[in-house]
Amino acid sequence: MDQDKLEHYSQFYQEALLENIIPFWEQNSPDRKNGGYFTCLDRRGKVFDTDKFVWLQGRQAWMFASLYQKVEPREDWLELSRLGIDFLDRYGSDHNGQFYFSLTREGKPLVQPYNIFSDCFAAMAFGKYGLVSGDLQCTERAVDIFNQILSRQENPKGIYNKAFPGTRPLKNFALPMILSNLCLELESLLNKSQVEETLDHCINEVMENFLDNDTLLVYENRTMENGFSDSFEGRLLNPGHAIEAMWFMMDIAKRRSSQQLAVKAVEVMLKQLEYGWDGEFGGIYYFLDAKGHPLQQLEWDQKLWWVHLETLVALAKGYKMTGDTRCAKWFVKVHEYAWNRFYDKENGEWFGYLNRRGEVLLDLKGGKWKGCFHVPRALLQVWKTLEK
Template identity: 60%
Template structure:
């Protein structure tokens, strides 16, 4: 495993980061373009708040964890200025999208705009400690906690009182978001928030009998036999497990780390496509046809988050199983998602057979986040393993 740290470091610094530096900056109106083809052509100028915020976080984190590169700090501040000026409604809720100029397009129905805005301004405060960045991060985080019971608020399409479901995504995000924001939230707040969501994930969404993690459960934390209730998203569950491993290591709760490792493997083994390789996007808990027609696609973030989880597992226990699975997923991911012809950022969407479905490098759902974050996490994780030897 010794050589992998350098491979991931080189890809991050020589290919992926330069791609976003070259093609994503809107010098005229501020913020970033995310809809970019494999040739670096911007094909849509709408700006999606959670992707804007993710890119701010990414460049602030590079500045903090790799080196104090002034260009990276400037890039983060460029996005922050745009979000600060245009990103929120009068109630402090973050819109889903704006046009190129910064005028609202889609209402703030999606709480993940808020989650990544909080993460972005918290990271920015670490490299540029202005009171306004801390205030934005803290007020947004509190707004997230206030909306936990009904995150979509008045934009919720569900008929009230019929089939109320809890979704896995917000508890998962809160595990990582709270830890990311610990420097400004304080350890007590992080402990309080994360303990509640860990309990929810490990005792309600995780089904011990099957070993699988549901995407939706009832308000009482029970299985609901419906399309939504049977939904599995292996990549989501695997990503959550490396968040929980981080929290377990922070708290010296090694039983929790072992449990997260076990659950991670259960999702990976269940979600692996034995015929074509790679990890399915969606599955049905009972093996029925999923409602998502894209269920058998192979997505970039699913495989990269799995590699992060496996790298952290290997760093934790040096197990041959972690090493073998890491190499297997690495070979699939680097063979299929990496753009060997053009270089730069990676492709995001493959069909089941592993062929590229869309030639985009970024879009409405894919931006400067999962690829560079995973490359950074894996590089730093495996580098420590080598240093400790």
């Protein structure tokens, strides 16, 4: 990929972010009456449900604070971030400081704090807003939430864990994966030794314990001894999760000036992509079974927006850090697939869910899982990665 081509993609992603994606959410998402954001938006941006999902509130507050920091210090972006921060501060957590999964539009709890990722994205939001605004209460809140997350690592769901204890204890890939990113996001607020210890732990979990070094496949669940469990959960692969984790590893590699880690992360990323690519219809499968057995997840063959966006970020970073031409070739291939199928040329933003053939399954632009996060974050990341 030559320099002109790189600059073309950088400009394309910049314009798509600032002229299409962000205006869509600015216009349709803020709840000026109750605070926070509506995320259940139909194809044209109309609100079709007013429930508020806490992790999406945190993600969107973080996103607008990040735009303020990395693109332009616009007061309207800072104000939009504050809209989510105030809502989270007032209604987001229970008396123990753990964050609910969902709330009513007014902020009344709907679903208990069973999901630690609500806390992860609340920490990101408070941390980023506090850093760019100078609000010390927010930065202190972010550190408190982060420390509480670390204390819950061994049993993230706590009393809401459905698994019967002791029969088949498994640990899940998602928490060490997200911690590797969250720790970098909050690094300037944390104790140096805590940062290094957390990153060491995350690298070991992601690149050793959940990674099968023989096949280079990353598993979603492992035994507590880091072994393979021949079960539905133990055989489960999520290519998008693994690929996203690899660009987190690349960011750590850059921070630590570790070319060895960067090269390994690229190799692992490319393996997930090659293994997870649908050779017949194109796109990346959502879930796979490591032994090729039928899956419990009925949506296993769907093509999801975030999977392809995180792949584009990982490929751009992989190419920049290592110069591996496979990353460049795959970037073009995934870019063409994603923008031809997920992007809504008529109304803007991206569809989230396609069937295996690449046809739109749901024409919503946001809901319980999709909000103002993966699309704008990925566009910002690709733009900035390929800019120079």
